[in-house]
Amino acid sequence: MAKHNSGAIIQPFRQVTGTVRVPLHRQVYQRIKNAILDGALAPGVRLPSARVLASDARVSRNTTEIAFAQLEAEGLIERRVGAGSFVAAAMPEFVGKVNGARASRRPASGNHNSLSTRGRRITAAAKTDPTVTLAFAPCMPSLDAFPLQTWNRLTARRARLAGRALLGNGDPRGYPPLREAVAHYLNTARGVQCDAEQVVILSGTQQALNLTTRLLLDADEPAWIEEPGYLGARAALQNAGARIVPVPVDEHGLNVERQIKLAPSARLAYITPSHQYPLGVTMSLARRLALLAWAQRESAWIFEDDYDSEFRYDGRPLAAVQGLDSGGRVIYAGSFNKVMFPSLRIAYIVVPPQLVDAFIAARAVTDGAAPALAQIVMTDFIAEGYFSSHLRQMRALYRERRDLLLEAVVCELANSLSVEASEAGMHLAGHIGKAKDDVKISEQAAARNFHLPPLSRYYLVDRRARPGLILNYAGTSPENIRRMVRTLATLL
Amino acid sequence: MAKHNSGAIIQPFRQVTGTVRVPLHRQVYQRIKNAILDGALAPGVRLPSARVLASDARVSRNTTEIAFAQLEAEGLIERRVGAGSFVAAAMPEFVGKVNGARASRRPASGNHNSLSTRGRRITAAAKTDPTVTLAFAPCMPSLDAFPLQTWNRLTARRARLAGRALLGNGDPRGYPPLREAVAHYLNTARGVQCDAEQVVILSGTQQALNLTTRLLLDADEPAWIEEPGYLGARAALQNAGARIVPVPVDEHGLNVERQIKLAPSARLAYITPSHQYPLGVTMSLARRLALLAWAQRESAWIFEDDYDSEFRYDGRPLAAVQGLDSGGRVIYAGSFNKVMFPSLRIAYIVVPPQLVDAFIAARAVTDGAAPALAQIVMTDFIAEGYFSSHLRQMRALYRERRDLLLEAVVCELANSLSVEASEAGMHLAGHIGKAKDDVKISEQAAARNFHLPPLSRYYLVDRRARPGLILNYAGTSPENIRRMVRTLATLL
Numbered sequence: 001m002a003k004h005n006s007g008a009i010i011q012p013f014r015q016v017t018g019t020v021r022v023p024l025h026r027q028v029y030q031r032i033k034n035a036i037l038d039g040a041l042a043p044g045v046r047l048p049s050a051r052v053l054a055s056d057a058r059v060s061r062n063t064t065e066i067a068f069a070q071l072e073a074e075g076l077i078e079r080r081v082g083a084g085s086f087v088a089a090a091m092p093e094f095v096g097k098v099n100g101a102r103a104s105r106r107p108a109s110g111n112h113n114s115l116s117t118r119g120r121r122i123t124a125a126a127k128t129d130p131t132v133t134l135a136f137a138p139c140m141p142s143l144d145a146f147p148l149q150t151w152n153r154l155t156a157r158r159a160r161l162a163g164r165a166l167l168g169n170g171d172p173r174g175y176p177p178l179r180e181a182v183a184h185y186l187n188t189a190r191g192v193q194c195d196a197e198q199v200v201i202l203s204g205t206q207q208a209l210n211l212t213t214r215l216l217l218d219a220d221e222p223a224w225i226e227e228p229g230y231l232g233a234r235a236a237l238q239n240a241g242a243r244i245v246p247v248p249v250d251e252h253g254l255n256v257e258r259q260i261k262l263a264p265s266a267r268l269a270y271i272t273p274s275h276q277y278p279l280g281v282t283m284s285l286a287r288r289l290a291l292l293a294w295a296q297r298e299s300a301w302i303f304e305d306d307y308d309s310e311f312r313y314d315g316r317p318l319a320a321v322q323g324l325d326s327g328g329r330v331i332y333a334g335s336f337n338k339v340m341f342p343s344l345r346i347a348y349i350v351v352p353p354q355l356v357d358a359f360i361a362a363r364a365v366t367d368g369a370a371p372a373l374a375q376i377v378m379t380d381f382i383a384e385g386y387f388s389s390h391l392r393q394m395r396a397l398y399r400e401r402r403d404l405l406l407e408a409v410v411c412e413l414a415n416s417l418s419v420e421a422s423e424a425g426m427h428l429a430g431h432i433g434k435a436k437d438d439v440k441i442s443e444q445a446a447a448r449n450f451h452l453p454p455l456s457r458y459y460l461v462d463r464r465a466r467p468g469l470i471l472n473y474a475g476t477s478p479e480n481i482r483r484m485v486r487t488l489a490t491l492l
Numbered sequence: 493m494a495k496h497n498s499g500a501i502i503q504p505f506r507q508v509t510g511t512v513r514v515p516l517h518r519q520v521y522q523r524i525k526n527a528i529l530d531g532a533l534a535p536g537v538r539l540p541s542a543r544v545l546a547s548d549a550r551v552s553r554n555t556t557e558i559a560f561a562q563l564e565a566e567g568l569i570e571r572r573v574g575a576g577s578f579v580a581a582a583m584p585e586f587v588g589k590v591n592g593a594r595a596s597r598r599p600a601s602g603n604h605n606s607l608s609t610r611g612r613r614i615t616a617a618a619k620t621d622p623t624v625t626l627a628f629a630p631c632m633p634s635l636d637a638f639p640l641q642t643w644n645r646l647t648a649r650r651a652r653l654a655g656r657a658l659l660g661n662g663d664p665r666g667y668p669p670l671r672e673a674v675a676h677y678l679n680t681a682r683g684v685q686c687d688a689e690q691v692v693i694l695s696g697t698q699q700a701l702n703l704t705t706r707l708l709l710d711a712d713e714p715a716w717i718e719e720p721g722y723l724g725a726r727a728a729l730q731n732a733g734a735r736i737v738p739v740p741v742d743e744h745g746l747n748v749e750r751q752i753k754l755a756p757s758a759r760l761a762y763i764t765p766s767h768q769y770p771l772g773v774t775m776s777l778a779r780r781l782a783l784l785a786w787a788q789r790e791s792a793w794i795f796e797d798d799y800d801s802e803f804r805y806d807g808r809p810l811a812a813v814q815g816l817d818s819g820g821r822v823i824y825a826g827s828f829n830k831v832m833f834p835s836l837r838i839a840y841i842v843v844p845p846q847l848v849d850a851f852i853a854a855r856a857v858t859d860g861a862a863p864a865l866a867q868i869v870m871t872d873f874i875a876e877g878y879f880s881s882h883l884r885q886m887r888a889l890y891r892e893r894r895d896l897l898l899e900a901v902v903c904e905l906a907n908s909l910s911v912e913a914s915e916a917g918m919h920l921a922g923h924i925g926k927a928k929d930d931v932k933i934s935e936q937a938a939a940r941n942f943h944l945p946p947l948s949r950y951y952l953v954d955r956r957a958r959p960g961l962i963l964n965y966a967g968t969s970p971e972n973i974r975r976m977v978r979t980l981a982t983l984l
Contacts, residue, residue, distance in 0.1 A: 035817075070683070070811065075777040093786040114791070114848055116759075117706035123850045143659045152654050155865070167635045167833035187518075191562075203695075203861075214731070215611035267608075285568070319562065341659035343864040358607055358615045363846075369695075371863035372835040373719070374649070483822070 002391035009121055024059055029067035036076050036087055040141045047085040052306040121238070139308060139338055139426035140475035145397055146341055155377045166372050172347075172360045174201025181382045182348050190309060191319025192332055200359050203345040203370045205305060206232050208333040209270075211362045213240035215355070216301050217267050224269040226254050228275045228458035230305065233270045238312060242268075246460040249276055253283030256290040264294065268301040273321050274309035275425035278458050278470050282423065283477075288321050295329040302330045310339050310391050313399045313472075314423040336378060338426065339391065346370045346378055394474075398426060401473045401481060410486040415490035426474035429455060431466055432492060438467035439492050445469075450484050516551055521559035521573035524915035528568050528579055539569060539577040568717040613730070631800060631830055631918035637889055638833055642878055647869045658864050664852045666693025666840075667867040674840050675873045682801060683811025684824055686842045692851050695837040695862045697797060700825040701728035701762075703854045707847070708793050709734045709759050716761040718746050720950035722769045722797065725762045734760075741768055745775030758785065760793040764811050766801035767917035770950050770962050774915065780813050787821040794822045802831050802883050803966075805891045806915040820844035828870060830918065831883065838862045838870055846931040886913060886966075890918060891972060893965045900977040911963075918966035921947060923958055930959035933983050937961075942976050 035041045048056070050064040059065070068085060071077045077084045146241060147434065173179060179199040186192035186199075202208050209232060219241030225233055227246035237244050245266060246408075247259045253272055269291060273283035295302050304321045322332040335347035347370070351359050381387050405428065409419055417430040432438060438454035445452045455468035469488075473481055500843065527533045540548070542556040549556070561579060563569045624796045644951055665671060671691040678684035678691075694700050701724060711713060711733030717725055719738035729736050737758060739751045746763055761783060764777035769856045787794050788824070814824040827839035843851050855861075873879050896921065909922040924930060930946035937944045947960035961980075965973055 031683075037818075043622070069808070115847075116706075116708050116711060117712040117714070119850055119854070122707065124852045140660075143656055146656075146659060148654070148656055148659070152651055154653040155654070156648045159644055159651050162640070162644050164635055164638075164640055167640070167835055169834045214608075215614065216608050216610040218610060221608070279949060316561070342661045343659055343861075345861060345863065355607075359613045362611070369835075369837060371837065371866065373862065373865070438836075460978055 010124075011423055025063045025066035025070075028053075028057070028059065028064055029070050032067065032071060033076060041087050043087050044089045045087045047087065049084060064336065071121055075089060102159075103241040118239070122235075139472055140396065141230050141341065141426070142397060142475045143341055144477075145394065147386065147390060151377070151381065152341050154380050154384075154386075155373065158373060158376050162373065164278070166376075170369075170372060171357075171371075172363060173263070174370060175200070175379065178346075178375045179348075181379050183350075184464045186320075186332075186334070186350065190306065190317070190334075191323035193323050195353075196352050198353055198356060200349050200351060200356070200363070201375060202347045202349060202363070204337055204347050205307060205333055205335050206236065207302070208304075208331075209233055209236035209347045210239065210349060212301075212303055212331050212333075212349075213237055213242060213268070213360060215243045215358050215362050221268075222263075222266040224254070224259065224266050225247040225460070226271060226276060227460060228278055228455060229270070229460075230272060231458065233303075233305070234460070236322070237270070240369070244460065247307070249279055251281055253281055253287050254291065255269065256294060260290075260294060264298060266298065266300055268303060269295070270305065271321070272305045272307060274306050274312075274318065275422070277305075277307065278427070278453075278455060279429045280420045280422040280425060280427070282318065283321075285318070287325055292321065292325050292327070292329065296327045300329065304330050304332045304336045305330060308338055308425045309334070311395050311398050311426060312403065313395070322350060325357070328354065331355070339394070340378075346374060398474045401476065401478065404478055405473045405481050407472060408482055412485050412489045413492065417469075417488065427470055427472045428469055429468055431455070431468040434464070434467065436467050437470060441488075442469060444491050445484075445487060448487050450480075450487055452484070452488075495938050501928075502675060505513065517555045517558040517562075518543075520549070520551065520556055521562050524559065524563060533579050535579050537579045538579045541576060547662075548918065587612055597610055606840070610731070615700060615785075631964055633830055633833065634886065634889060634967045635833055636969075637885065639878065639882060643869070646872050646876075646878075647865065650865060650868050654865065658868075662864060664855060664861075665691070665848075666862060667864070667871065670867045670871045671840075674759065674869050675842075677874065678824075678826070680814075681864065682809070682826075683815035684842055685815050686824075687845075690841060690845055690848060691844050692841050692848070692855070693862050693867060694839045694841060694855070696829060696839050697799060697825055697827050698724050698728065700839060700841045701725055701795070701797075701821075702731065703824075703851060704793075704795055704841075705729055705732035705734065705760070707854050708851050713760075714755075714758040716746070716751065716758045717952070718763060718768060719952055720770055720947060721762065721952075722764060722949065724794075725797070726952070729762070741771055741773065743773055745779050746783065747785060748779050752782075758790065758792055760795060761787070762795045762797065763813070764797045764799060766798050766804075766810065768946075769797075769799065769916070770919070771921045772912045772914040772917060772919070774810065777810070780816055782820065784813065784819070786816050787817075788819045792821065796822050796824045798824060798826045800830055800917045801826070803887055803890050803918060804888070805894065805915040814842060820846065823847070825932065830958060831886070832870075832888070836866060836870070838866060852872045873979055889967045892966065893970065894920070895975070897963060897973050898969055900974055904977050904981045905984065909961075909980065917963045919962055922963055923947070923960040926956070926959065927958050928984070930961055933980075934961060936983050937976075937979060940979050942972075942979055944976070944980075 016046050032047070033039070034139050041047070047053070050068050051061055054061040054064040068079065075088055114120075166451050167313055176196070179196040179202060182199050182201070183194055183196040186194065202211070204409055215238045217237075217240045220243050221456065222245050223242040224236060224245050224247045224251050228249065229246065234244065245259075245263070247269075248255050253267070253273060270362075271283065271291070273288060275282065291302060294300065302321065302325075306320060309317070309320075320332060322330040330352070332350040334349075337344050337347060340346075341483065349359070402422070406419065409417055409430070415428075417432055420429045420431070422428050432441070440455050442452050442454040452469040452471060455466060455470065456463040459465060471484070476484065496722060524539070531585045533539070539545075542560050543553055546553040546556040560569065560571065568580055569577050570580055607614075668688070670693060670830050671688040674691050674693070675686055675688040678686065694703070705715075705728045709729075709732045710733050714737050715729050715734040716737050716739045717729060718741050720741065721738065726736065737751075737755065739761075740747050744769055745765060746761070763775065763783070765780060767774065783794060788790065793818075794813060798812060801809070801812075807924070810823060814822040822844070824842040825839065829836050829839060832838075841851070894914070898911065901909055901922070905922075909924055912923070914920050924933070930948050934944050934946040944961040944963060945963065948955040951957060963976070968976065
C-alpha cells in the first residue's frame with residue numbers, strides 16, 4: 001500500500017478558505033470522497049493521517065478529524081488504531097457517468113433532466129404568464145386599506161394563549177366555529193342553503209378546484225368551462241385529465257341552451273355566475289335555472305366559483321346558484337383571500353351532504369390545511385363585527401375606484417377601449433379593436449409596471465375573437481388608476 | 493288573472509316559527525319560490541300583497557317585504573306600483589326531475605351522486621384506514637414535551653409587529669430567511685449539499701410527493717416503491733397514474749440489485765433511507781451508491797423522504813443520499829411537522845437547481861403555501877437556538893421511550909413479538925407469528941384505544957408475508973407504553 005503524497009491529494013485545499021455556506025471540514029470531506037469515488041484513491045489505499053493532512057493543507061487538526069469521522073461513518077474509509085486510515089476495501093463500482101444509449105419513452109434528446117409531459121406543460125404555462133406563478137391570483141385587494149392593527153392585535157391575543165390542543169391535527173373539515181360562522185354568513189348574505197356540516201375549510205380556491213375535479217371527474221370525461229374562462233379552473237381540469245369543453249359566454253353568462261343543443265353530455269360545469277371571470281357579466285336567472293335543469297337531467301355537477309361576490313355596487317345581490325338548487329348538484333366555493341389578504345390562505349366550499357366524507361378523504365391525500373391560528377383569528381374577526389365593517393369599507397372604496405376608472409376611460413379611451421358594464425367585483429374587462437394584439441399591448445404595459453393581462457389568454461378556442469385587457473382596479477390607488485389609463489391611451 | 497287565496501298558498505306558514513338557521517323571511521321566500529318553480533303559481537298570476545300575506549300568515553309585514561324583495565331581485569316576481577305583485581311572465585320551464593334513461597359511461601346504478609373512479613378509490617381507502625384521514629400521519633411527536641410557551645411568545649411577538657408586506661403573496665419558494673436556515677441546517681446536520689436557492693418550503697411531505705410525482709411522472713410510467721412502504725407515497729403515485737413497482741426491503745434497505753436484474757426501467761424510486769418506513773432499517777451505503785448509479789444510468793429520479801432523521805440513538809448519522817449524488821438525481825424531502833407539531837404545516841424539499849422553476853410553477857397550480865407567520869416564527873425558533881435545544885430534548889426523551897418499549901417487549905412479549913432493531917426514529921416495527929391476522933389484532937388494540945397499524949397494510953404484493961404491528965412510541969407516555977405492551981400480551 002503506497003503512501004500517497006498528501007500534497008498531491010490536497011493541492012487544491014491551499015486555495016480554499018472556509019465560507020459560511022460550506023464549512024472547511026465539509027470541503028475536505030468532499031475532496032476525499034470524490035477522490036475515492038472517482039477511483040483516484042483506490043480501495044485499500046492508505047490515506048495520510050488526519051494530523052499530517054491538516055499540516056499539509058494548512059487547516060486545523062479538528063477540521064480533518066471531522067472530515068475523517070464522516071468518511072468513516074459512511075464506510076468510505078476505515079480507521080485502524082495504530083495502523084492508520086485506509087480507503088474501504090469493499091465498495092461497489094460507482095458509475096458516475098451516463099452510459100451510452102438507453103431505451104426510453106422520452107424523446108431521445110439526451111436530456112436527463114426531462115420533466116414529464118405534464119411537468120413540461122405546467123412549466124410552459126408559468127413562463128408565458130407570470131401571474132400563473134402567483135397562484136393565478138387575478139385580483140389583488142387593497143392591502144393598504146386592510147385593518148392590519150386590528151388583525152395583529154387579534155392574532156397576538158390568540159397566539160399568547162394558544163393551548164396545546166392547537167398543536168395537533170384539528171377537525172379535517174376545519175375549525176368548527178369558523179365553519180359555523182361561514183355557514184351563517186353564506187345563508188344570510190349569499191342565499192346559500194347549508195349547514196355548518198357541509199362547509200369544508202381549505203387554503204384557497206385552487207385547492208377546491210383540484211379536490212373537486214379529482215373526486216368527480218375521471219380522465220377524458222367532458223367538463224364545461226366558460227369561454228373565456230378562469231385559468232386556474234382550466235389548469236385544474238387539465239390536471240384531472242378532463243376533456244375541456246369551452247362554452248361561450250354572452251351578456252347573460254354561459255350560453256347553456258346553445259351548448260345543450262351542440263353536445264349536452266358533460267360531467268361537470270365550471271361557472272363564475274356572480275361576476276364572470278374575466279368578462280364580468282352576471283349570469284341571468286334564466287340561465288342559472290337552465291343549467292340546474294341540465295345538471296339534474298345529466299346527473300352532472302356544477303362548480304360555482306363565487307369569488308368576489310361580496311362587492312356588488314349596483315342592483316341587488318343575486319342568490320347563489322347553490323341556493324336555487326334542489327338536487328344537490330352544486331359545489332359552492334368562496335374565499336376570504338381576496339376579501340381580506342392573499343397570504344391569509346382561508347377559503348371554503350359547501351358540498352352536498354353526501355359528498356362531505358369524500359372531500360375530507362381527498363383532502364387527506366393532498367394535504368394543505370388552512371393555518372390553525374388564522375382560522376381562529378378569522379372567526380374572532382367575524383364574530384366581533386370587524387368583517388362586515390371591513391366589507392362595507394371595501395365596497396365603498398372599490399366602488400369609488402371603479403367609478404374613477406370608468407370616468408378616466410370615458411375621457412381618455414373613448415375610441416380605443418370599450419369596457420364591459422360591471423356592477424360588481426374587483427376588475428373590469430375592456431375590449432380593444434379586433435385588429436390589435438392584446439398580448440403585445442399587455443407586454444408593453446408590463447414594461448411600464450402595469451399588470452393588465454390580455455383577454456385572449458383566457459380563450460381556449462378563438463384567441464383573436466375579442467382582444468382586450470383586464471383592468472384590476474380594486475388594489476390600485478387612484479393615482480395609479482389615472483396613470484394606467486394614460487399609459488393605455490398612448491399604447492392604443 | 494285570478495286572485496289566489498293567500499290562505500291556500502300560505503297554509504304551511506302557520507306552523508312555522510323562525511329558527512336561528514333559517515330566518516322566517518327566508519322560509520317565506522322559499523315557499524313562494526318553490527310554488528312558482530313547481531308550477532303551482534303560474535306565470536303572470538297575481539300574488540297576495542305583502543301586507544295581506546303577512547296578516548294571513550301571522551308574520552310581520554317586514555318579513556314578507558324582505559321575501560318579496562328577494563323574489564323580485566331574482567326575477568321570479570314583478571312588483572308594479574298600484575297594480576300588485578305578479579309571478580314573472582317569462583321564465584324557462586324548470587325541469588326538476590331526472591328524465592328517464594340517459595347514456596352514461598358510469599355503471600347504470602341510478603346513483604346520480606356517483607364519484608369518479610378515482611374518487612371512489614380515495615374514499616374507500618379512507619374508510620379502511622382511519623389514519624388515512626389524518627393525512628397519513630404515521631408518527632405523532634410528543635406534544636406534551638413541546639416548548640409551547642416559548643413558541644407562543646415568539647408568535648405573539650411577531651404577530652404584534654407584522655408588517656403590511658406579510659399580507660401579500662411572498663416568495664413562492666417560501667420565506668427566504670427560513671430557506672437559508674433550512675439550507676444551513678441540512679448542510680451541516682444531514683450532509684445535504686445545497687444552496688438556499690434549491691430549497692422550497694411546503695406545507696407537508698404529502699404536498700412534496702404530489703408535486704414531485706406530477707412533475708416528473710407521466711401516466712403508466714413505472715415507479716419503484718419500498719415494499720412494505722409508506723401509504724402516502726403509494727397514494728401520490730396512484731394519483732399520478734404511475735405504474736407502481738413494489739421493491740422488497742431487507743435488512744440493508746431497498747433491494748436495488750435484485751430489482752435491477754428483474755426490471756431495471758423506472759422513472760422514479762421512492763426511498764426512506766435513514767429509517768425505512770415502516771420496517772425501520774437503515775439503507776446501507778452500498779445500496780445507496782448502487783441506487784444512485786442506477787439513477788444515473790436510467791436518467792431516473794430518486795425521492796428521498798428523510799422524515800425522522802433527527803432522531804438517531806445509536807451510531808453516527810449517515811449522510812443523506814442527496815449528499816452522495818453528483819448527478820442531480822435526488823429530490824430530498826424533510827418536514828418540521830413531526831419534529832415540532834403536526835399543525836405547524838412547514839416542510840421543505842431540496843431540488844436539483846434545474847428543477848426549481850418547475851416546482852414553483854407546479855406549486856402555483858396546486859396552492860398550499862406554508863403559513864406566512866409560522867415560517868417567520870420557525871426561523872426565529874431556529875436562529876435563537878430553541879430548535880437545536882428542542883431536538884436534543886426530544887432525542888433524549890424518545891430514546892428513553894424506545895428503551896422502555898424494548899424492555900417491556902422483552903419481558904412480556906418475548907415469544908410473540910419480534911421487534912426490528914431500530915437505531916433511529918419514532919416507531920418500531922414488530923413481527924408476529926406468520927399464521928396470525930395482524931389486521932384483526934390491530935382492530936382489537938384500537939378497541940382498547942391503542943393505535944397500532946397492521947404491517948400487512950403497507951405491503952402491495954404479499955400482504956401475509958410478514959404480519960406485524962407498528963409501535964409508535966415517541967408520542968406515547970411511559971405509562972401508556974407499558975399498558976400497550978400488556979394489552980398486546982393478552983391479544984397475542
